[in-house]
Amino acid sequence: MTVMPSRTPPGPMENLNHIGTGNLRSATPPKVADFAGGLGIVAAALFIGFLLRDRLGVSDIALMLLIAVQVVAIVYGLWPALAVSVASTLGYNYLFIPPFYTLSVADPANVVTLFLFALAALIMSSLTSLVRWHALIARSARVEVEAEKLRSALLTSVSHDLRTPLASILGSATTLKTCRDSLDESAQRQLIETIREEAERLNRFISDLLDMTKLEAGAVAPRTELVDVSDVVGSALHRAGEVLKHHTLQTTLSADLPMVKLDPVLFEQVLFNLFDNAAKYAPAGTVITLSAERTGRSITLKVLDEGDGIPPADLDRIFQKFYRVRASARQRAGTGLGLAISRGFVEAMGGRISAQNRRDRRGTVFVIELPVPDESPEREDAA
Numbered sequence: 464m465t466v467m468p469s470r471t472p473p474g475p476m477e478n479l480n481h482i483g484t485g486n487l488r489s490a491t492p493p494k495v496a497d498f499a500g501g502l503g504i505v506a507a508a509l510f511i512g513f514l515l516r517d518r519l520g521v522s523d524i525a526l527m528l529l530i531a532v533q534v535v536a537i538v539y540g541l542w543p544a545l546a547v548s549v550a551s552t553l554g555y556n557y558l559f560i561p562p563f564y565t566l567s568v569a570d571p572a573n574v575v576t577l578f579l580f581a582l583a584a585l586i587m588s589s590l591t592s593l594v595r596w597h598a599l600i601a602r603s604a605r606v607e608v609e610a611e612k613l614r615s616a617l618l619t620s621v622s623h624d625l626r627t628p629l630a631s632i633l634g635s636a637t638t639l640k641t642c643r644d645s646l647d648e649s650a651q652r653q654l655i656e657t658i659r660e661e662a663e664r665l666n667r668f669i670s671d672l673l674d675m676t677k678l679e680a681g682a683v684a685p686r687t688e689l690v691d692v693s694d695v696v697g698s699a700l701h702r703a704g705e706v707l708k709h710h711t712l713q714t715t716l717s718a719d720l721p722m723v724k725l726d727p728v729l730f731e732q733v734l735f736n737l738f739d740n741a742a743k744y745a746p747a748g749t750v751i752t753l754s755a756e757r758t759g760r761s762i763t764l765k766v767l768d769e770g771d772g773i774p775p776a777d778l779d780r781i782f783q784k785f786y787r788v789r790a791s792a793r794q795r796a797g798t799g800l801g802l803a804i805s806r807g808f809v810e811a812m813g814g815r816i817s818a819q820n821r822r823d824r825r826g827t828v829f830v831i832e833l834p835v836p837d838e839s840p841e842r843e844d845a846a
């Protein structure tokens with residue numbers, strides 16, 4: 464029996480696209496504004512109580528103040544609530560317990576009322592803050608569970624992306640070894656081609672992972688030099704030759720391009736990633752265009768394709784690592800690292816990269832802007 468390994472199917476990275484990690488807002492220490500807000504609420508309650516003093520009983524006003532304290536506890540947390548418990552007790556005494564407008568209390572029975580009021584305010588604010596705190600803890604636990612899920616999903620898909628090509632390589636190699644005699648030449652060649660392609664894929668995936676890790680660790684230090692853009696474009700095109708063989712390539716480099724400061728190795732990688740995407744996501748036989756022109760103090764490079772374009776909501780998200788547009792992720796293998804790396808590299812060289820949909824027809828444009836250094840000479844061959 465011959466095992467004909469199939470091409471690696473798209474990885475499950477698309478499943479990760481829409482897992483958010485949420486925002487963990489921890490119980491931060493109270494700010495002056497929180498105290499001010501709490502005092503504002505209690506002052507408002509005291510004022511309303513004062514206006515209605517003749518119509519409401521003292522106990523009604525006490526209840527209203529307690530509700531205000533509880534609102535403060537819910538909105539601002541423990542410390543502002545404790546502060547307004549004290550403030551409202553004082554205000555209650557000052558405005559509503561005879562003799563008015565002084566903090567002294569004439570009737571001993573009112574001392575008990577005041578004491579009970581203060582106690583109620585303190586207990587309510589503590590309990591409410593406790594409930595609030597527990598809700599916060601529950602929320603951060605939820606966020607943690609979600610982050611953990613994301614981590615394990617990432618791990619699953621990374622190991623999928625490593626193991627699937629390896630399985631194909633092993634399968635093909637084993638078939639070649641054990642069934643060589645029963646295979647005709649074209650079957651053998653196909654197996655060898657599969658081994659080469661999948662090893663290539665594995666190689667690329669691993670170097671993408673390394674690049675991404677380096678970028679995240681801040682360990683990418685571009686070795687910039689003054690270069691002629693057309694040289695870097697030329698070498699990127701050379702490298703992408705195989706990838707671009709089913710498309711027609713057009714380049715329009717304007718004649719007045721100045722020299723730019725960039726790291727040729729990183730920049731070649733960026734251009735390669737864009738060519739690779741254009742070839743992958745635009746149908747075979749269509750035109751891929753690369754243009755470069757000077758725009759004031761910068762030069763603008765564009766890679767245009769004739770594919771389906773990108774949903775507007777995804778135009779920036781595609782630069783996040785592992786993000787893939789659902790529709791294309793279903794059709795084409797990939798990990799969603801290419802553009803994240805490209806943006807990291809371009810920004811490390813002081814430039815910017817963005818994606819747009821074409822206005823003149825269907826398709827995507829990737830735009831790279833690079834600053835032109837002040838001392839940049841004109842290119843030697845410029846007319």
Ligand SMILES: Nc1ncnc2c1ncn2[C@@H]1O[C@H](COP(=O)(O)OP(=O)(O)OP(=O)(O)O)[C@@H](O)[C@H]1O
Binds near residue numbers: 782788
């Ligand atoms: N030219 C394009 N046309 C349409 N969609 C694109 C194009 N370039 C990128 N995309 C979308 O952006 C996503 C992210 O691209 P990116 O290059 O980062 O990852 P990838 O191509 O999926 O995988 P790889 O890591 O192998 O490059 C792609 O999955 C695709 O959905």
Ligand SMILES: [Mg+2]
Binds near residue numbers: 736740797799800802
């Ligand atoms: Mg890509």
